Amino acid sequence: xxRILIALASASLLAGHPAQAAQRTFxxxxxxxxxxxxxxxxxxxxxxxxxxxxxxxxxxxxDSAGYGAVTIAKSVTIIAPPGVYAGVSVGSGDGITxxxxxxxxxxxxxxxxxxxxxxxVVFANGATLSIERCIVSNFTTNGIRxxxxxxxxxxxxxxxxxxxxxxxxxxxxxxxxxxxxxIEANVGIGIRVQSAAGVAIADSSVTRSxxxxxxxxxxxxxxxxxxxxxxxxxxxxxxxxxxYATAPSAVARLDIRRSTVARNGAGILAIATAGSALxxxxxxxxxxxxxxxxxxxxxxxLVRASGNKVMRNAIGVKQTxxxxxxxxxxxxxxDNTTNDGGHTADTRI
Amino acid sequence: xxxxxxxxxxxxxxxxAGDAMALAQRTFxxxxxxxxxPCSVALPCRxxxxxxxxxxxxxxxxxxxxxxxxxxxxxxxxxxxxxxxIYAGIGVGSGVSGVTVNxxxxxxxxxGLTINGISASSRHGVEILQAASVSVEDCAIANLGQxxxxxxxxxxxxxxxxxxxxxxxxxxxxxxxxxxVEGSRVIGNANFGISxxxxxxxxxxxxxTANAQGGIHVSTSGSAGTxxxxxxxxxxxxxxxxDIGSSAAGGPARVAIAGNMIVANGSYGVYxxxxxxxxxxxxxxxNQLIGHSSQGLVTAGGSVxxxxxxxxxxxxxxxxxxxxxxxxxxxxxxxxDNATNVSGSTADSPL
Numbered sequence: 001x002x003r004i005l006i007a008l009a010s011a012s013l014l015a016g017h018p019a020q021a022a023q024r025t026f027x028x029x030x031x032x033x034x035x036x037x038x039x040x041x042x043x044x045x046x047x048x049x050x051x052x053x054x055x056x057x058x059x060x061x062x063d064s065a066g067y068g069a070v071t072i073a074k075s076v077t078i079i080a081p082p083g084v085y086a087g088v089s090v091g092s093g094d095g096i097t098x099x100x101x102x103x104x105x106x107x108x109x110x111x112x113x114x115x116x117x118x119x120x121v122v123f124a125n126g127a128t129l130s131i132e133r134c135i136v137s138n139f140t141t142n143g144i145r146x147x148x149x150x151x152x153x154x155x156x157x158x159x160x161x162x163x164x165x166x167x168x169x170x171x172x173x174x175x176x177x178x179x180x181x182x183i184e185a186n187v188g189i190g191i192r193v194q195s196a197a198g199v200a201i202a203d204s205s206v207t208r209s210x211x212x213x214x215x216x217x218x219x220x221x222x223x224x225x226x227x228x229x230x231x232x233x234x235x236x237x238x239x240x241x242x243x244y245a246t247a248p249s250a251v252a253r254l255d256i257r258r259s260t261v262a263r264n265g266a267g268i269l270a271i272a273t274a275g276s277a278l279x280x281x282x283x284x285x286x287x288x289x290x291x292x293x294x295x296x297x298x299x300x301x302l303v304r305a306s307g308n309k310v311m312r313n314a315i316g317v318k319q320t321x322x323x324x325x326x327x328x329x330x331x332x333x334x335d336n337t338t339n340d341g342g343h344t345a346d347t348r349i
Numbered sequence: 350x351x352x353x354x355x356x357x358x359x360x361x362x363x364x365x366a367g368d369a370m371a372l373a374q375r376t377f378x379x380x381x382x383x384x385x386x387p388c389s390v391a392l393p394c395r396x397x398x399x400x401x402x403x404x405x406x407x408x409x410x411x412x413x414x415x416x417x418x419x420x421x422x423x424x425x426x427x428x429x430x431x432x433x434x435i436y437a438g439i440g441v442g443s444g445v446s447g448v449t450v451n452x453x454x455x456x457x458x459x460x461g462l463t464i465n466g467i468s469a470s471s472r473h474g475v476e477i478l479q480a481a482s483v484s485v486e487d488c489a490i491a492n493l494g495q496x497x498x499x500x501x502x503x504x505x506x507x508x509x510x511x512x513x514x515x516x517x518x519x520x521x522x523x524x525x526x527x528x529x530v531e532g533s534r535v536i537g538n539a540n541f542g543i544s545x546x547x548x549x550x551x552x553x554x555x556x557x558t559a560n561a562q563g564g565i566h567v568s569t570s571g572s573a574g575t576x577x578x579x580x581x582x583x584x585x586x587x588x589x590x591x592d593i594g595s596s597a598a599g600g601p602a603r604v605a606i607a608g609n610m611i612v613a614n615g616s617y618g619v620y621x622x623x624x625x626x627x628x629x630x631x632x633x634x635x636n637q638l639i640g641h642s643s644q645g646l647v648t649a650g651g652s653v654x655x656x657x658x659x660x661x662x663x664x665x666x667x668x669x670x671x672x673x674x675x676x677x678x679x680x681x682x683x684x685x686d687n688a689t690n691v692s693g694s695t696a697d698s699p700l
Contacts, residue, residue, distance in 0.1 A: 039416050130534075175613065179582060
């Protein structure tokens with residue numbers, strides 16, 4: 001009896017305060033949600049564990065199992081260590097919703113899979129969200145939907161085979177970083193940005209989308225920025241990289257550099273029906289696209305192209321409908337069906 | 350002969366069990382361990398602190414299973430290793446640091462730890478007061494009251510594949526010594542993402558984003574400082590992506606900034622100034638400098654010299670600005686679509 005008491009005492013020391021919220025809680029396949037979510041008595045689902053976790057605390061996955069969809073309204077980190085499968089299967093509605101004013105949330109190591117579910121991860125309200133080592137697949141619309149101001153990082157993750165756009169971004173004062181991630185085989189557009197303070201994509205790939213690869217689509221009067229570095233855009237059915245402005249005073253500012261754009265419906269396009277679509281394209285490989293390699297289309301469209309290799313496309317470089325493609329004499333444009341569909345000379349400093 | 354055998358057997362048993370008397374070259378901790386145990390694989394300890402006391406110099410502490418293992422002070426050369434698949438947590442309360450490294454000449458390696466501040470008045474995630482070298486690998490360090498990693502001694506510090514997030518002080522700060530940050534993530538810290546007072550800092554293949562004061566900050570104070578930043582994303586940080594010597598009196602700074610994505614930080618992409626103490630000599634090449642409300646790059650100190658080549662500079666208020674100091678352009682920067690593309694600048698030529 002004495003021994004049990006001692007054991008209980010030491011367990012409570014290590015676990016924090018079993019009856020109250022703890023700085024660290026645990027879930028396991030063998031857990032039960034009426035437990036304290038301690039290491040010795042883990043819970044079964046994320047939702048129960050989060051409710052028993054202090055703000056800025058951690059929920060740890062002990063072994064491989066499914067842990068349930070959840071709405072997160074406090075600052076918390078969910079951690080599945082490498083080697084542990086932590087699934088969230090979603091039959092209907094959304095998988096993980098982040099919805100709390102000024103909260104910071106980290107999702108690390110989760111496999112979020114749609115089984116009829118609508119969206120995998122939704123950033124509805126919060127300060128920061130970091131998605132690390134996660135897989136988001138098979139949802140009926142967006143894999144990841146970001147619609148709150150704040151800052152979001154998506155690192156070492158994959159967004160696969162969703163029915164709509166892979167990643168959908170629409171919040172005016174939001175910054176998004178996508179790094180070392182794979183956006184693959186989504187039925188809509190790989191990454192679609194309607195408004196954002198800044199989106200940066202590096203060391204990532206967007207492939208086999210049913211629509212375009214990356215689209216910056218600005219429909220009202222503000223500036224949205226998207227920058228891309230060292231990434232791959234291949235085998236997307238429509239144009240790989242688009243900056244598209246459709247409203248007066250809308251500015252779609254897109255820069256792509258050191259990237260490969262190959263075997264898509266078309267390569268890199270600035271298009272403006274109103275407002276400005278501004279593209280900087282530097283040091284890219286733009287090859288084997290069915291349509292044109294680099295194109296500006298519409299009076300407000302403008303591309304600055306330098307250091308690109310543009311080969312084996314329909315038209316290599318094209319300016320049309322008063323669009324302008326500036327070239328400072330540094331692009332290598334050959335072996336296209338038509339190499340020069342119009343360009344405007346430019347200088348550097 | 351029989352006696353020799355018995356001695357060998359006893360010796361073998363002592364080595365295998367990590368005899369309580371002798372320090373073991375390898376010790377173990379587990380959720381079910383007890384700190385009165387010898388920290389052997391069969392009888393593991395419960396906390397890092399107990400395991401270190403029983404570990405020989407240059408030995409290793411291995412985490413057997415997922416649990417929290419407590420804050421620890423390290424005064425000998427040792428590796429703490431949580432293999433992939435195991436969560437090894439350190440919750441950090443008020444007034445203490447998660448891991449404190451404090452002995453001259455020691456070499457310390459931390460792998461796979463999750464260090465989390467559970468009090469707003471906690472100190473640092475990893476606090477380095479004395480050591481020859483500290484390597485932090487595959488760690489996540491978050492929510493501390495001060496810095497994720499604070500180096501206050503002439504120590505070689507390497508941070509590899511490590512996340513530093515949401516700390517109230519900042520990410521990594523180097524007051525002295527040498528810091529290398531590679532393949533890591535520095536996100537949403539309340540101060541600067543990475544800051545250096547003196548010494549050498551190298552940042553490569555790292556994500557630096559949403560840090561409130563700025564991305565990478567150097568304010569050399571007396572001795573010379575060297576900063577090299579490559580293949581790194583600096584996006585959406587406070588005042589500047591990279592700023593040099595803007596606030597402090599300082600010694601000379603040498604700066605190389607190459608191949609980075611520097612986008613949509615508050616006012617400046619790269620801000621180069623010098624304190625009254627010394628010059629800043631910088632080369633800035635092959636970067637994207639995009640979307641800043643003031644300048645993409647500015648020389649803002651009388652003793653600043655910047656060599657600027659092969660950058661793409663678009664969509665800033667001013668692209669390249671020579672305020673004071675000298676901004677040399679090699680003729681291969683693409684600077685367009687800024688409200689003002691170039692303000693000042695001095696033409697330079699290749700050899």
